Amino acid sequence: MTQTEEIMQLYYEYVMPTYTKSPVVLVRGKGIKAYDIEGREFLDFFPGWAVSGIGHCHPKVVSAIREQAKKMIHVSNNYYNELQGLLAKKIVGSSFDGKVFFCNSGAEAVEGAIKLARKFGHPSRYEIITMDNSFHGRTLAAITATGQPHHQEGFAPLPQGFVYASFNNLEAVKSKITDKTVAIMLEPIQGEGGIIVASDEFITGLRKVCDEKNLLLIFDEIQTGMGRTGKMFCYQHYNVIPDVMVLAKTLGGGFPIGAMIAKRKIADTLQPGMHAATFGGSPLACAASLATFEAIEEGDMVEKAARRGRYLYNRLSLLKKDFPFVKIVRGRGLMVGVELEIEGKYIVDKCIEKGLLINCTQKKILRVMPPLTVKNSEIDAAVAILHDVLEEAQKVQSES
Numbered sequence: 111m112t113q114t115e116e117i118m119q120l121y122y123e124y125v126m127p128t129y130t131k132s133p134v135v136l137v138r139g140k141g142i143k144a145y146d147i148e149g150r151e152f153l154d155f156f157p158g159w160a161v162s163g164i165g166h167c168h169p170k171v172v173s174a175i176r177e178q179a180k181k182m183i184h185v186s187n188n189y190y191n192e193l194q195g196l197l198a199k200k201i202v203g204s205s206f207d208g209k210v211f212f213c214n215s216g217a218e219a220v221e222g223a224i225k226l227a228r229k230f231g232h233p234s235r236y237e238i239i240t241m242d243n244s245f246h247g248r249t250l251a252a253i254t255a256t257g258q259p260h261h262q263e264g265f266a267p268l269p270q271g272f273v274y275a276s277f278n279n280l281e282a283v284k285s286k287i288t289d290k291t292v293a294i295m296l297e298p299i300q301g302e303g304g305i306i307v308a309s310d311e312f313i314t315g316l317r318k319v320c321d322e323k324n325l326l327l328i329f330d331e332i333q334t335g336m337g338r339t340g341k342m343f344c345y346q347h348y349n350v351i352p353d354v355m356v357l358a359k360t361l362g363g364g365f366p367i368g369a370m371i372a373k374r375k376i377a378d379t380l381q382p383g384m385h386a387a388t389f390g391g392s393p394l395a396c397a398a399s400l401a402t403f404e405a406i407e408e409g410d411m412v413e414k415a416a417r418r419g420r421y422l423y424n425r426l427s428l429l430k431k432d433f434p435f436v437k438i439v440r441g442r443g444l445m446v447g448v449e450l451e452i453e454g455k456y457i458v459d460k461c462i463e464k465g466l467l468i469n470c471t472q473k474k475i476l477r478v479m480p481p482l483t484v485k486n487s488e489i490d491a492a493v494a495i496l497h498d499v500l501e502e503a504q505k506v507q508s509e510s
């Protein structure tokens with residue numbers, strides 16, 4: 111048995127089978143490179159579902175975690191912790207004036223936003239409009255907010271108060287507003303849904319209707335935040351500011367942390383005792399996140415993500431010329447989707463064999479999200495691997 115097979119056996123016996131997995135045991139990472147237990151090296155163009163968005167084990171994050179772990183790992187939220195205050199100030203300073211609630215994951219941040227909206231509308235307004243094809247996480251409320259029935263199947267009864275509308279269709283959203291509506295929630299780019307970018311008219315139209323009807327506009331920037339799209343937060347591409355924004359993934363540079371930011375005028379909606387997270391905003395998580403912000407700023411990573419993103423998009427777009435089953439390339443910054451007319455699983459598996467990690471979502475959409483530190487030469491190397499694999503797929507197709 112190889113070491114990989116031994117670990118797979120442990121999973122088979124002892125770990126719940128909630129994920130589809132590739133037969134790779136990752137043990138080490140540095141920047142864009144990840145290494146497995148057999149010593150194989152990979153170019154990681156989807157580092158931890160974008161959690162390691164500034165690359166694996168960024169030295170600033172590693173050193174912040176190491177130093178903080180020696181001082182204090184956790185402080186209960188019944189006391190103050192300096193780093194939580196500083197991180198909240200940093201997030202607000204990088205986004206919009208308001209206050210922050212800290213938690214540990216994306217779904218938890220989404221839950222926080224849902225609870226804030228419910229409290230804001232209490233008692234008469236509680237309905238939240240979310241988008242078809244969206245993704246907001248795996249808790250009961252988050253799967254209900256997620257506008258894809260297959261994520262909800264088998265988990266009924268689901269919480270009430272969620273209504274769905276077509277993404278990028280302002281009239282469809284407007285038609286769902288009732289006197290019970292309190293908020294509209296969306297991802298500015300649907301990630302798991304297949305890298306679908308919200309149009310300018312859609313976002314500005316939503317802002318206008320939310321202002322007119324006193325609804326909260328909630329942006330789920332869990333995947334799009336922290337420089338990924340070529341702005342620190344994706345909403346900054348549009349001439350609007352959301353009322354609430356949720357963050358996770360890259361926020362901790364690899365360390366778990368989630369956050370909900372609400373505009374100042376609504377930020378005191380949740381009062382003591384109404385919401386909490388035992389681990390939320392621990393000094394260790396906040397140290398990792400502050401170091402992540404520092405790394406992004408000092409490394410000019412947001413601007414680089416915009417530039418490298420254009421390069422990545424152009425290189426991937428060229429694949430359309432060579433392969434008729436490459437349908438569309440779309441995205442923003444370093445969040446790019448390649449929609450195929452064939453199943454993507456074969457492509458992802460073959461890429462792994464050749465040393466490239468990418469993701470496939472919605473069965474046919476390759477999701478490419480390298481760390482913000484990616485270089486053009488690394489993009490060239492990754493696209494060359496993908497080209498080889500697509501060539502093989504074409505051959506297989508023509509033989510069958």
Ligand SMILES: Cc1ncc(COP(=O)(O)O)c(C=O)c1O
Pocket residue numbers: 159215216217218220245246247248297301302330331332333358359
């Ligand atoms: C847009 C969006 N929202 C929420 C989540 C859930 O985050 P988590 O898995 O940290 O709970 C995800 C995770 O992929 C996401 O992409």
